Amino acid sequence: MLKVEHLHTYYGEGHILQGVDLSVTTAQCVAVLGRNGAGKTTTLRSILGLTPARRGRVVFNEIDITRLSTHRIVRSGIAFVPEDRGIFPTVTVEEHLAIAYGASKHRPRRKPIAYVFEIFPRLAERRRSLGGQLSGGEQQMLAVGRALVAGPDLMILDEPSEGLAPVIIEKLEAVLKDIKASGTALLLVEQNYHLATQLADYVYVLSQGRVQFAGDTESLIANNDIRRTYLSV
Amino acid sequence: MSADVALSSEQRIGVLKRLPLPASRRAYAALFALFAVSLCALPSFVSGYVMTLAVEAMIAGVFASGINLLTGYTGLVSLGQAMFLGFGGYGIAIGTALLGWPLWISAPVTLVVVAAIAAPIGAICTRTRGVEFLLITLAFSQMFYGAAIKLRWTNGSDGMTGIPRPDLSLLGVSADNPTVFYYYVLAVAVLSLLMLWRIVTSPFGSVLVGIRENERRMMSMGYSVANYKIGSFALAAVICAVAGILQSQYTYFVNPDAMSWQMSGEGVLMVIIGGANVVLGPFVGATVFVVVKQALSMITEEYNLFFGIFFMLVVALFRGGVLGFISTLIGKRQ
Numbered sequence: 001m002l003k004v005e006h007l008h009t010y011y012g013e014g015h016i017l018q019g020v021d022l023s024v025t026t027a028q029c030v031a032v033l034g035r036n037g038a039g040k041t042t043t044l045r046s047i048l049g050l051t052p053a054r055r056g057r058v059v060f061n062e063i064d065i066t067r068l069s070t071h072r073i074v075r076s077g078i079a080f081v082p083e084d085r086g087i088f089p090t091v092t093v094e095e096h097l098a099i100a101y102g103a104s105k106h107r108p109r110r111k112p113i114a115y116v117f118e119i120f121p122r123l124a125e126r127r128r129s130l131g132g133q134l135s136g137g138e139q140q141m142l143a144v145g146r147a148l149v150a151g152p153d154l155m156i157l158d159e160p161s162e163g164l165a166p167v168i169i170e171k172l173e174a175v176l177k178d179i180k181a182s183g184t185a186l187l188l189v190e191q192n193y194h195l196a197t198q199l200a201d202y203v204y205v206l207s208q209g210r211v212q213f214a215g216d217t218e219s220l221i222a223n224n225d226i227r228r229t230y231l232s233v
Numbered sequence: 234m235s236a237d238v239a240l241s242s243e244q245r246i247g248v249l250k251r252l253p254l255p256a257s258r259r260a261y262a263a264l265f266a267l268f269a270v271s272l273c274a275l276p277s278f279v280s281g282y283v284m285t286l287a288v289e290a291m292i293a294g295v296f297a298s299g300i301n302l303l304t305g306y307t308g309l310v311s312l313g314q315a316m317f318l319g320f321g322g323y324g325i326a327i328g329t330a331l332l333g334w335p336l337w338i339s340a341p342v343t344l345v346v347v348a349a350i351a352a353p354i355g356a357i358c359t360r361t362r363g364v365e366f367l368l369i370t371l372a373f374s375q376m377f378y379g380a381a382i383k384l385r386w387t388n389g390s391d392g393m394t395g396i397p398r399p400d401l402s403l404l405g406v407s408a409d410n411p412t413v414f415y416y417y418v419l420a421v422a423v424l425s426l427l428m429l430w431r432i433v434t435s436p437f438g439s440v441l442v443g444i445r446e447n448e449r450r451m452m453s454m455g456y457s458v459a460n461y462k463i464g465s466f467a468l469a470a471v472i473c474a475v476a477g478i479l480q481s482q483y484t485y486f487v488n489p490d491a492m493s494w495q496m497s498g499e500g501v502l503m504v505i506i507g508g509a510n511v512v513l514g515p516f517v518g519a520t521v522f523v524v525v526k527q528a529l530s531m532i533t534e535e536y537n538l539f540f541g542i543f544f545m546l547v548v549a550l551f552r553g554g555v556l557g558f559i560s561t562l563i564g565k566r567q
Contacts, residue, residue: 048453050449050452050453069452069457070449070452070453071452071454071455071456071457071458074452074453074454074455075455080453080454082450082453086447086449086450086453088442088443088446088447088450089446090442090446091439091442091443091446095439098436098439099436099439099440099443099454100454102436102439102440103454103455103456104455146454150454150455
């Protein structure tokens, strides 16, 4: 479904990604792990065209999206939940979902906004609240909900558990599992090793802009060297 | 799961639109009604002088509303909106005086032409943001200002006279009468406001606010941000051109001063004084602007100095402008 080949990305002269390869198949959850500065977020930004790669290719559903503009990439069926969540402080919960729904090109058949309220009842209670009045956990739910209403084939999440209480992380984990079970693929960047290994079928470990390890979750858990060297767990 | 969650998506979107107005919006609706009624009744109570001020304030209010769409909603601060004020005035001057078209053709043609000119200008300007956007809009308006001064075709810096007011003989009145002209301006102003209200409460308006709050996020949600910015630039230009048409009809003439950067700057001041990203804000701002300036000019010749002090006081004391301040008060009481 998503295939990233030999991605090289620069910030100015800084050579950040030095040939990253990764792929995600349908209904799979792939996690990208690594320390700060390993190039995890940059990989996501390159896939989404926010920081276009200088060399390499990104292919999504058999279409080369490497040089497309961000909004085209998103419209081809990728939803993005950014690290800062990107909630608009002066816009209500309901309007957030309506705006996201308005952008989706092929309108999904299932009731998207009702569906979001169903899996996040808390958002239904707070539908009139402004983004700025939500707690961190509620903002994260809204960010995920906003990605869901577009009915994506692939959802990309950048550190969804960051700054959340353990109870909320458990809830998030359950929701992400449901989303995966419903057929949406997930590409997850995480610092939270436990959440990542709970969710992911396949794991990539990045360090200094290169893939140091690629394998299914069990083989990462079994591989002490990689865990100690690159993840300190 | 409550029953209403089971609605179909289409129904749900429908419900979204029909939600009762929240308290603050109801307060604005009441304020708007009060405003409109008192403005309708105004001519029976006040002297011609006050009515002149009211006409000036309403025209300035339409102009500032155009700026508000771009600055308050989309978040792009322009210092060149007066060029569209000038385009409006020159448009009907050229249409009626040079081409000999009746006003009812010249005015809509002017607005269409302004939109057609504003779109490519917007396409260039909106590639920048912040200070660069401010400067490039300023540069464009100065370019047209310079052209208007030099062009013999439109009498250079002398400008063009004889701009007609609408022919209202069908209603048995003449727009040359100040009271009749007052109602004409009021009607156009209210229509412009309603149109603007419709725009900013539409999905298009939500996208503009999203761009102001977080442009990259809107891109990551699949919106072609560039096209929306150009659209809001062109719409704002058309609203400013409406003000330009009214202004030139009010004074029966137009000259390059309509396009001066001071005019653009005053428009932005009105938006800030009244309250950005509130539909009525620019009207309140324009009214305060016109009234305070008049009052100060009666007291002292150095009114610009004192107006500057007044502006600083408003910015320091009223967060979100006069209207923003009022709505905070209402919010506190509830």
